[in-house]
Amino acid sequence: MxxxxxxxxxxxxxxxxxxxxxxxxxYRSMAGMVGGVGLIAVACWLGGDAIANGxxxxxxxxxxxxxxxxxxxxxxxxxxxxxxxxxxxRVRNPFRTITVPWAGVDGVRSSYSTELLAGGKKYQLWAIPxxxxxxxxxxxxxARAKAAGDDAFTPGSGRRPTSQVRSQRPAxxxxxxxxxxxxxxxxxxxxLAERHEGAAGTEEATAPVVRWCWEVLAPAAAGAxxxxxxxxxx
Numbered sequence: 001m002x003x004x005x006x007x008x009x010x011x012x013x014x015x016x017x018x019x020x021x022x023x024x025x026x027y028r029s030m031a032g033m034v035g036g037v038g039l040i041a042v043a044c045w046l047g048g049d050a051i052a053n054g055x056x057x058x059x060x061x062x063x064x065x066x067x068x069x070x071x072x073x074x075x076x077x078x079x080x081x082x083x084x085x086x087x088x089x090r091v092r093n094p095f096r097t098i099t100v101p102w103a104g105v106d107g108v109r110s111s112y113s114t115e116l117l118a119g120g121k122k123y124q125l126w127a128i129p130x131x132x133x134x135x136x137x138x139x140x141x142x143a144r145a146k147a148a149g150d151d152a153f154t155p156g157s158g159r160r161p162t163s164q165v166r167s168q169r170p171a172x173x174x175x176x177x178x179x180x181x182x183x184x185x186x187x188x189x190x191x192l193a194e195r196h197e198g199a200a201g202t203e204e205a206t207a208p209v210v211r212w213c214w215e216v217l218a219p220a221a222a223g224a225x226x227x228x229x230x231x232x233x234x
Contacts, residue, residue, distance in 0.1 A: 024083040024090075027127050027185050036077025043069050061230050067223030075216040080126035082185075084192055091116060093126045097211045102196035104206030108189045119208045128185050 043066060050062035075094035083090040089105065091098040098116070106117040114125040 024085045025188065027082040027084075027125075029080065029127055029129055032077045032080065032127075032129070036073055039073045039077065040070065043073065057230055061227065064223050064227040064230055068220055068227055069223075071216045071220040071223075075213065075220075079213070079216070082125055082127045082189075084189060086192075086196075089116065089189065089192070091123055091125055091127075093124065095213050095217060097213065098123050099209045099211075101206050102193055104208065105193045105196075108186055108193055110183065110186045114186055119206075121208065123208070 047062045047066040051059045054062060079092060079094055081092045083092070086102075088099060088101045091100075098118075100116070100118045104118050106119075108125075109115050109117065110130055113130055114128040116123045116125060
């Protein structure tokens with residue numbers, strides 16, 4: 001489950017030509033990042049203890065295990081992110097990075113996971129996990145506000161909204177329904193995709209560009225090989 005407040009996207013990126021350009025919108029799972037830092041701390045603590053106090057092959061096994069585990073932890077928790085601006089979307093998944101101009105995006109959808117459709121292929125957005133629990137909580141907040149007669153999203157409301165509802169308060173003039181962070185992020189990405197739908201570009205220029213993350217795969221593979229060798233020789 002992600003935090004609606006902590007995972008809020010950054011301000012919009014640049015728009016039409018001639019308008020000032022801004023930094024990419026960045027989408028990350030704060031819960032995943034916090035969990036990743038905790039796992040790295042535990043792995044370093046256990047591995048460091050084995051290296052310092054272990055006997056025989058134990059220190060070497062600990063080094064190989066850390067060489068395998070640490071890159072995988074970073075890849076699965078800290079690395080995933082989605083960056084979007086007025087020109088393209090860049091999806092940074094655990095083991096590869098997918099870059100697609102908006103003209104080449106066929107759609108963005110959400111079911112049990114969030115997915116980017118481009119070039120006849122489907123790419124999962126690891127940085128925007130779907131939380132059914134967050135969806136239910138957002139629906140309860142909306143229903144509770146309506147049932148209490150407290151329109152927390154209308155200027156001049158006679159009652160002060162609760163802190164939970166206020167934390168996800170939409171901008172004036174927008175849909176007042178409270179939504180989970182993942183649904184809000186998908187809505188913004190769909191809006192960017194629709195805004196640039198039909199943009200000119202050749203098939204090659206709009207094709208997804210996929211780059212494998214060798215800085216993660218190489219050390220993890222080396223650690224796995226060393227660990228297998230050490231275990232095989234006893």
